[in-house]
Amino acid sequence: xxxGSVGGKLALDLKDEFVLIESDPSRxxxxxxxxxxxxxxxxxxxxxxxxxxxxxxxxxxxxxxVILMNKDLENLEAVAALKKIGVSRIIARVNRTENMxxxxxxxxxxxxxxxxxxxxxIRTMLYPDKSHALQIFVREGSPxxxxxxxxxxxxxxxxxxxxxxxxxxxxxxxxxxxxxxxxIAIDTVGKRAKKIWKIFSRSGKVESSGHLLFPxxxxxxxxxxxxxxxxxKKLGSKxxxxxxxxxxxxxxxxxxxISKRIPFEVISTASEQECILESDRRxxxxxxxxxxxxQMRSIMSExxxxxxxxxxLMIVSSPKYSPFYLPFISTNLDRMVENAPMPILISRCQKPxxxxxxxxxxxxxxEINLAIQIARATGARITALIKARNSKRALYxxxxxxxxxxxxxxxxxxxxPTVELIREVKENHYDLVIFKDGxxxxxxxxxxxxxxxxxxxxxxxx
Amino acid sequence: MTFLSILMEAGLAMMDISRSxxxxxxxxxxxxxxxLVAVLAFIAPxxxxxxxxxxxxxxxxxxxxxxxxxxGLDLAGVHIDLSSDMLEILSTLGxxxxxxxxxxxxxxxxxxxxxxxxxxxxxxxISANFMxxxxxxxxxxLPLIIGLxxxxxxxxxxxPVLREMGIQRTGFGFKIILLAQIADIAAIFLLSFSVASxxxxxxxxxLISLPVIFILLFWFMDMxxxxxxxxMSKITNPSDQSELGVRSTLAAIIIFYGLAxxxxxxxxxxxxxxxxLFSAIFKEKGPMLxxxxxxxxxxxxxxxxxxxxxxxxxIDLFDPAALALLILFISVQLISKLIPIFASRxxxxxxxxxGGSLLLGTNLSVVVAGVKIGEEAGILDEKISGILILYGVTxxxxxxxxxxxxxxxxxxxxxxxxxENDQ
Numbered sequence: 001x002x003x004g005s006v007g008g009k010l011a012l013d014l015k016d017e018f019v020l021i022e023s024d025p026s027r028x029x030x031x032x033x034x035x036x037x038x039x040x041x042x043x044x045x046x047x048x049x050x051x052x053x054x055x056x057x058x059x060x061x062x063x064x065x066v067i068l069m070n071k072d073l074e075n076l077e078a079v080a081a082l083k084k085i086g087v088s089r090i091i092a093r094v095n096r097t098e099n100m101x102x103x104x105x106x107x108x109x110x111x112x113x114x115x116x117x118x119x120x121x122i123r124t125m126l127y128p129d130k131s132h133a134l135q136i137f138v139r140e141g142s143p144x145x146x147x148x149x150x151x152x153x154x155x156x157x158x159x160x161x162x163x164x165x166x167x168x169x170x171x172x173x174x175x176x177x178x179x180x181x182x183x184i185a186i187d188t189v190g191k192r193a194k195k196i197w198k199i200f201s202r203s204g205k206v207e208s209s210g211h212l213l214f215p216x217x218x219x220x221x222x223x224x225x226x227x228x229x230x231x232x233k234k235l236g237s238k239x240x241x242x243x244x245x246x247x248x249x250x251x252x253x254x255x256x257x258i259s260k261r262i263p264f265e266v267i268s269t270a271s272e273q274e275c276i277l278e279s280d281r282r283x284x285x286x287x288x289x290x291x292x293x294x295q296m297r298s299i300m301s302e303x304x305x306x307x308x309x310x311x312x313l314m315i316v317s318s319p320k321y322s323p324f325y326l327p328f329i330s331t332n333l334d335r336m337v338e339n340a341p342m343p344i345l346i347s348r349c350q351k352p353x354x355x356x357x358x359x360x361x362x363x364x365x366x367e368i369n370l371a372i373q374i375a376r377a378t379g380a381r382i383t384a385l386i387k388a389r390n391s392k393r394a395l396y397x398x399x400x401x402x403x404x405x406x407x408x409x410x411x412x413x414x415x416x417p418t419v420e421l422i423r424e425v426k427e428n429h430y431d432l433v434i435f436k437d438g439x440x441x442x443x444x445x446x447x448x449x450x451x452x453x454x455x456x457x458x459x460x461x462x
Numbered sequence: 463m464t465f466l467s468i469l470m471e472a473g474l475a476m477m478d479i480s481r482s483x484x485x486x487x488x489x490x491x492x493x494x495x496x497x498l499v500a501v502l503a504f505i506a507p508x509x510x511x512x513x514x515x516x517x518x519x520x521x522x523x524x525x526x527x528x529x530x531x532x533x534g535l536d537l538a539g540v541h542i543d544l545s546s547d548m549l550e551i552l553s554t555l556g557x558x559x560x561x562x563x564x565x566x567x568x569x570x571x572x573x574x575x576x577x578x579x580x581x582x583x584x585x586x587x588i589s590a591n592f593m594x595x596x597x598x599x600x601x602x603x604l605p606l607i608i609g610l611x612x613x614x615x616x617x618x619x620x621x622p623v624l625r626e627m628g629i630q631r632t633g634f635g636f637k638i639i640l641l642a643q644i645a646d647i648a649a650i651f652l653l654s655f656s657v658a659s660x661x662x663x664x665x666x667x668x669l670i671s672l673p674v675i676f677i678l679l680f681w682f683m684d685m686x687x688x689x690x691x692x693x694m695s696k697i698t699n700p701s702d703q704s705e706l707g708v709r710s711t712l713a714a715i716i717i718f719y720g721l722a723x724x725x726x727x728x729x730x731x732x733x734x735x736x737x738x739l740f741s742a743i744f745k746e747k748g749p750m751l752x753x754x755x756x757x758x759x760x761x762x763x764x765x766x767x768x769x770x771x772x773x774x775x776x777i778d779l780f781d782p783a784a785l786a787l788l789i790l791f792i793s794v795q796l797i798s799k800l801i802p803i804f805a806s807r808x809x810x811x812x813x814x815x816x817g818g819s820l821l822l823g824t825n826l827s828v829v830v831a832g833v834k835i836g837e838e839a840g841i842l843d844e845k846i847s848g849i850l851i852l853y854g855v856t857x858x859x860x861x862x863x864x865x866x867x868x869x870x871x872x873x874x875x876x877x878x879x880x881x882e883n884d885q
Contacts, residue, residue: 327684328677387746416698417746423691440569441746445684453688 001049001078002068002093003031010066010122017041019062021049050074052081064089066122067108072099079108091122097170101395109402112162112172136200137369138182144200150174155195160186164365164396183365185400210235210311211265211303213342215242215296216250224317224347225257227457231345232262234352234377235311242299243268267299300342311373313459315345325452327445334448337437337460343370349431349457353380358434359421360386360393361441367461368393371434372400374459380431381407385421387441388412418443425454434459492546496765499549502528503764516619518826519858521764522851525771533775544772549765556766557834558733559758561650562715564827565737566747567617568643576640583806588644590802592652598794607656607836611850612795614649614828616858617642620821623862627869634809638818641808647738649828654731657839668726675721676735683743698744700753708753711740730831770830774848784849791853792860795823817868823861829854 003011003022008031011020017040022028028046035042047054049069055078065087067078072095082090083106092108094100103110111122138144144152149160149172160172164183170176178184186196212232215221232239241264243251248268258264267287300314319333330338337344343366358364358371375382382401386394394410401408413420421442425433435447437460451458502524510520532542576584596609620642629635658668687694697706715733722732741747778784799819802808809815833850836842842850 326681328681414699414701415695416744416750418744419687419691419694419698422687423695426691443684443687443743443745445680446687449684449688 001055001065001075002070003027003044004068004070006093006122007066007068008034010068011035011042012038014040014126016063019043019045021045021047021054023048050077050081052084055081056085062087064091064126066090066126067092069093070095072096072103076102076106079103079106083107091126100399101392104395104398104402110399136184136186136196137366138178138180138184138200140180142178142180142200144178145180147178148174149176149178152178152199154186154199158186158196160184162399164368181365183369183396210237210313211240212237213240213242213300213303213312213314215244215314215316216247216254217244218317219250220320221317222250222254222257224315225254226350227345227347228315229258229262230352230378231313231315231374233259235373236377237311238262239264240303241266241268242296245269296336297339297341300340303342311370313343313345314340315347318346318348319452321453325449327448331452333451337451340437340460340462343459343461346451346458346460348455351431353378353431353457355383355428355430356380356432356434357383357385357421357425357430359417359436359439359442360384360390360397361436361439362390362393364390364393364436367434367436368397368400370459370461372397372404372406374432375401375406376404381409383409383411383424383428383430385411385413385417385424387417388414417441418446422446422450425450425456430456432457432459434461436461489543490546492548495544495546495549496552498528499765499768502768506764506768516622516826516858516862518618518763518767519855521767522771522826522855525768526774526776526852526855527771528768529772530775530777532772533777537777549769552762553766553769556758556762556764556769557730557831558715558719559754559762560766560827561730561733561831562711562737562740563751563755563758563763564618564646564650565734565739566741566751567621568647568738568741580637583808584641584644586806587641587802587808588648590805591645591798592648594801595794595798598790605836605841607653607832607841608791608846608850609794610649610652610656611829611832611836612791612825613645613652613798614825614832615642615645615799615822616824616826616828617646618827619824619858619862623821623824623865627866629869634814634818637809638821641818641822645822646828647734650731650734650831653828653832653835654727657835657841658726671725672727672735675725676739679739680743683739687743698750700750705753707750708757711750711754714740730835767830770833770851773844774851776852778845778848779852784845787846787849788853788856791850792823792856795825795853795857796820796861799823813868813871817865820861820865820868823857825857826854829857 001007001021003020003024004027007020007022011018011031012035020031020042022031022044023046025046028044031044035044045054045057047057049055049067050073062082062085065078065082067075067082067090069075069078075092075094076099079090079092090108092103092110094103094110094112097112100110100112154160162185163170163172163176163178165179165181212228212235214224214228228239231237239258239262241251241254243266251266251268265287296314303312316333316336319331333346353374356371356375358367360368371382371384374380382397384394384397391412397408398410400406411424418441421433421435424430433450433454433456435442435450435458437447438444447460451460503521506520506524507517509524510517513520515523528544532544535542592610592613595613596606599609599612600606617639620638624635624638655668696702697710700707715736718732718736718739719729720732722735723729740750744750779788796819799822800816803815803819803822807815809818829850833842833847837844837847
């Protein structure tokens with residue numbers, strides 16, 4: 001619906017049969033002229049795109065619809081009419097950000113107007129490709145902080161779809177200044193992702209992957225290697241082994257479990273020659289530190305300072321199960337989780353995640369970013385528990401899930417969040433639970449129990 | 463009993479009263495007193511709002527007005543006895559509920575976001591405050607409990623004042639809420655221990671058993687959530703038709719009340735501890751409080767405050783000694799807050815140190831709790847209790863007013879320079 005400049009350009013790029021409805025008769029004539037040589041079967045109809053009569057007059061069964069009219073009310077009416085005739089995918093332009101929620105509620109996939117290069121964004125939404133849609137969480141240290149969207153100098157063809165800041169969805173206007181903690185959805189139409197990562201990363205490295213930090217401190221840690229391998233493969237991440245003095249033997253054992261295609265780095269006190277077999281040289285980088293340098297916290301902090309927008313995780317093996325666990329006594333793991341500057345995954349899952357559960361609070365942004373990226377990579381479904389007062393976050397999660405084709409179920413809870421989260425986790429099967437550490441709404445002794453006593457993996461976000 | 467019969471009873475009572483001038487005291491039907499309390503409880507919020515006072519102050523003031531009127535009639539030879547067993551029980555239940563609510567309002571998680579230096583500063587200010595508050599009364603030979611009462615602060619009054627001014631989430635608001643919370647809790651603990659200290663070795667047992675019992679109960683509740691989440695979900699679900707949440711909370715309060723009595727502590731401390739335990743274990747207290755608040759703040763607590771006021775007469779204040787005591791209480795209260803806050807430069811600016819000391823001067827819940835504890839232990843007589851309650855009411859009227867005056871001058875400047883603190 002809507003054959004303006006964006007609609008016209010998009011029509012030229014479409015790979016499937018389409019029907020275009022336009023209300024201006026002269027534009028209809030113009031479009032017929034422009035598209036007369038288009039090899040794709042198409043029909044251009046004169047009519048009001050928001051009226052049910054015009055929509056139902058278009059012959060055929062439609063898989064998707066794109067609504068590009070300039071008034072939100074008309075666009076909303078069109079969404080309702082299209083739903084009535086059973087169109088499963090509806091992509092709609094939202095002219096005023098505050099109306100976005102209403103569109104999402106009706107089941108439409110949305111983007112803000114004006115953002116520039118809309119046709120590219122719509123094309124990405126219609127023909128999704130993992131390398132095209134990026135989600136960036138702006139971390140402290142990112143050079144993008146303080147720049148306007150215009151000053152970022154995004155490569156041509158890359159479009160910012162939306163920005164979530166605090167509790168608000170912001171329209172991506174060129175003058176908007178990027179701030180620490182912003183969650184940005186960027187759609188690209190080419191393989192320009194690397195350039196975008198570079199813009200947001202302090203080190204300016206052209207890296208397209210995150211890091212999975214894996215400290216090898218005891219034999220038990222090898223139990224986590226399967227999950228690390230799966231995540232590294234699915235997320236396209238690099239594994240960073242951290243070897244305290246005297247644990248080089250563990251690293252030699254660990255190498256046998258890792259697929260040869262997965263790159264890794266090593267941070268160790270030993271030299272490369274002491275740990276790597278000549279026949280198995282896959283190490284991208286060997287960083288040698290003295291004994292004092294092998295401090296988990298400082299390694300994590302150093303890593304996070306980079307401001308890289310990729311998924312960086314520290315993965316640790318699960319502690320031994322004890323039925324008499326006392327949540328009052330802090331273990332080394334508890335202290336590590338509490339003080340960690342980066343997300344920590346307590347590994348217990350040996351296969352790709354299918355079900356992820358998370359608690360959405362009124363400041364969730366980083367957790368949403370992590371959950372979406374992990375679910376997108378592993379094909380898992382996200383169940384988000386949410387209190388009614390935080391429903392804006394749910395809309396945001398749904399919006400991202402639509403763009404990245406992740407299945408999301410929002411479960412509204414009325415009672416106590418801690419009790420409801422524990423009940424949900426125990427009553428249904430989940431592979432991964434994600435929560436924010438130190439959140440006021442959640443009882444930390446119960447969250448510690450999740451870390452120590454649950455049967456699935458737990459991702460604790462700082 | 464219908465409303466009509468209550469009115470008839472009231473008429474008959476008044477006729478009897480007029481006949482019995484100069485004669486023996488007339489006991490009024492408890493339902494008539496309850497009716498009077500209910501009407502006063504209904505009017506109190508309108509009255510308080512009109513005078514921009516906290517509602518509890520309005521409730522106590524109404525009680526004091528009735529108490530003064532009865533005292534006046536007594537002096538004129540008309541004796542009316544408003545004491546009733548039923549009201550006594552309801553009032554005690556109101557007090558228990560109040561202590562539970564105060565306990566529930568505490569949020570120790572706020573302490574986590576403080577640096578070690580800030581934690582020491584808070585500890586220093588609170589300890590110095592109690593020490594300074596106690597000294598003058600010990601010198602004058604008055605009971606120690608009065609000093610402990612004066613050293614307290616009322617989070618229930620501090621919080622609404624900050625909220626009204628929109629500064630509860632600033633750095634200043636955050637710090638003052640923490641100070642008020644800790645002073646509130648510390649005062650109630652100190653009051654209970656000072657009364658229990660009469661017991662010698664028993665006090666030592668109490669001191670050891672209290673944290674042990676608290677940790678055991680916390681562990682038990684924690685295990686219940688982990689192993690029986692479905693059951694706990696029913697209890698914490700506000701939409702549960704059988705109101706299991708309210709029933710279980712009420713049962714827990716009464717059990718704690720009895721438990722505290724059993725181990726030789728002030729019984730109300732049990733209800734208070736129950737509130738702290740619930741606050742610590744459930745974190746998100748909204749759904750539970752939303753069910754319990756109407757019963758507490760709408761029914762039982764107003765009965766307690768109004769009925770408490772019945773025992774107080776302003777006429778007593780015409781005694782110069784009483785007036786002097788009232789002034790002494792207010793002065794000690796202010797000095798005990800001003801000195802440690804200024805000495806430690808607790809807040810950034812001098813004027814915010816003054817403002818903070820003034821706001822922390824509001825003291826009602828501790829006063830009411832302390833008076834009740836002191837009276838039951840036979841340490842405080844009726845007259846001193848009355849003066850203490852009047853001091854509590856005065857502090858809630860006077861100090862927030864002065865605080866607003868000091869703070870409003872700097873508010874605009876302050877809001878620009880102090881970032882939001884949402885920790």
